[in-house]
Amino acid sequence: MQQRKQAPEGPHFSVGSLLAVALGGFLGAAARILLAVLIPENPAFPATTLAVNVTGTAALGFFSVYFAVHPRLRDWCRAGIGTGFLGAFTTFSTLVIFLLGAPVALALLYVGLSLGLCGLAAWLAVRLTEAHYSAKGRGPMILEGTDAREPWQGPSQSSGEES
Amino acid sequence: MSFLSLTALVVLALAGAAGAMLRYLIDVSFTAAQVRQAPRRKHYFPWGIFSANTLACFLMAGILGVAAHTGVQLQLDRLLNAQGAGDPLSFSVSLVLLALSIGFCGSLSTMSTLMVSVLALSRSGARTMALAYLGVSLAAGLAAGSLGYYIPTLF
Numbered sequence: 001m002q003q004r005k006q007a008p009e010g011p012h013f014s015v016g017s018l019l020a021v022a023l024g025g026f027l028g029a030a031a032r033i034l035l036a037v038l039i040p041e042n043p044a045f046p047a048t049t050l051a052v053n054v055t056g057t058a059a060l061g062f063f064s065v066y067f068a069v070h071p072r073l074r075d076w077c078r079a080g081i082g083t084g085f086l087g088a089f090t091t092f093s094t095l096v097i098f099l100l101g102a103p104v105a106l107a108l109l110y111v112g113l114s115l116g117l118c119g120l121a122a123w124l125a126v127r128l129t130e131a132h133y134s135a136k137g138r139g140p141m142i143l144e145g146t147d148a149r150e151p152w153q154g155p156s157q158s159s160g161e162e163s
Numbered sequence: 164m165s166f167l168s169l170t171a172l173v174v175l176a177l178a179g180a181a182g183a184m185l186r187y188l189i190d191v192s193f194t195a196a197q198v199r200q201a202p203r204r205k206h207y208f209p210w211g212i213f214s215a216n217t218l219a220c221f222l223m224a225g226i227l228g229v230a231a232h233t234g235v236q237l238q239l240d241r242l243l244n245a246q247g248a249g250d251p252l253s254f255s256v257s258l259v260l261l262a263l264s265i266g267f268c269g270s271l272s273t274m275s276t277l278m279v280s281v282l283a284l285s286r287s288g289a290r291t292m293a294l295a296y297l298g299v300s301l302a303a304g305l306a307a308g309s310l311g312y313y314i315p316t317l318f
Contacts, residue, residue: 012195013191013195025179025182025270026180026183028270029182029183033243033265036265057278087183087186088270091274092219093216093272094223095274096304100224119281122281
């Protein structure tokens, strides 16, 4: 089966992908801004931004596996969901701006929580999605950097690498 | 939600779409250049997303600095909940500044791609590059943000 490698090379340019990124970015930004209005941010601790980043990262973890086991999915679809919607939904700049204005202890707590929870969310989402497809007997080993031509080892094999 | 605040939301989201498009273009062109320069490498440092994030931190801090410097109030809920929004000039100014900061810069930067790349790099054996990517992204974001705050105070 011909397998499309998900980026180390990153997305490839096409006008269709660019338009999908625009649409996804529009919706992702609108969702982020609406959430910020519905759950007003506490200036002393931006929990809404944290929640948005954690859920968006988990969703991208899921989609990175999903995209890899569905190699025939169109490029513009991947770009629209991943780069567009989830990329625009989550934000790095708001986090950094808060860090710059916060007292050191709070800044350390916030950056630790952000990186820890986002990292955990990504890891859990990837592992659970892999386990799901593994149980169905499908799928190459996916994430960028892995050689897609090697036979899939299954998630249990890969667990040793990351501990 | 009034018609005015719906319009404001659409303007902010359009700015967000532009930010996402710029991030995509930066990512695509940086990655293409990296692959052209060193083909068949196993791991590529994500310079494209790194640049988009750093640029976004710089611009956002700059915009917030300009707002603080000129005394413009940047309150999202006031912009989107206000019924008549009072003075049309200050409404438009804060709309533009919020569109550029929360909309454009918010979408230009990304946390999800950063963290999933860090995970993917470390899982595929490039743990040093993964840690470096995370650390360098944070350090550069903080430095660019400080610089962005500083520049408007010069005028």
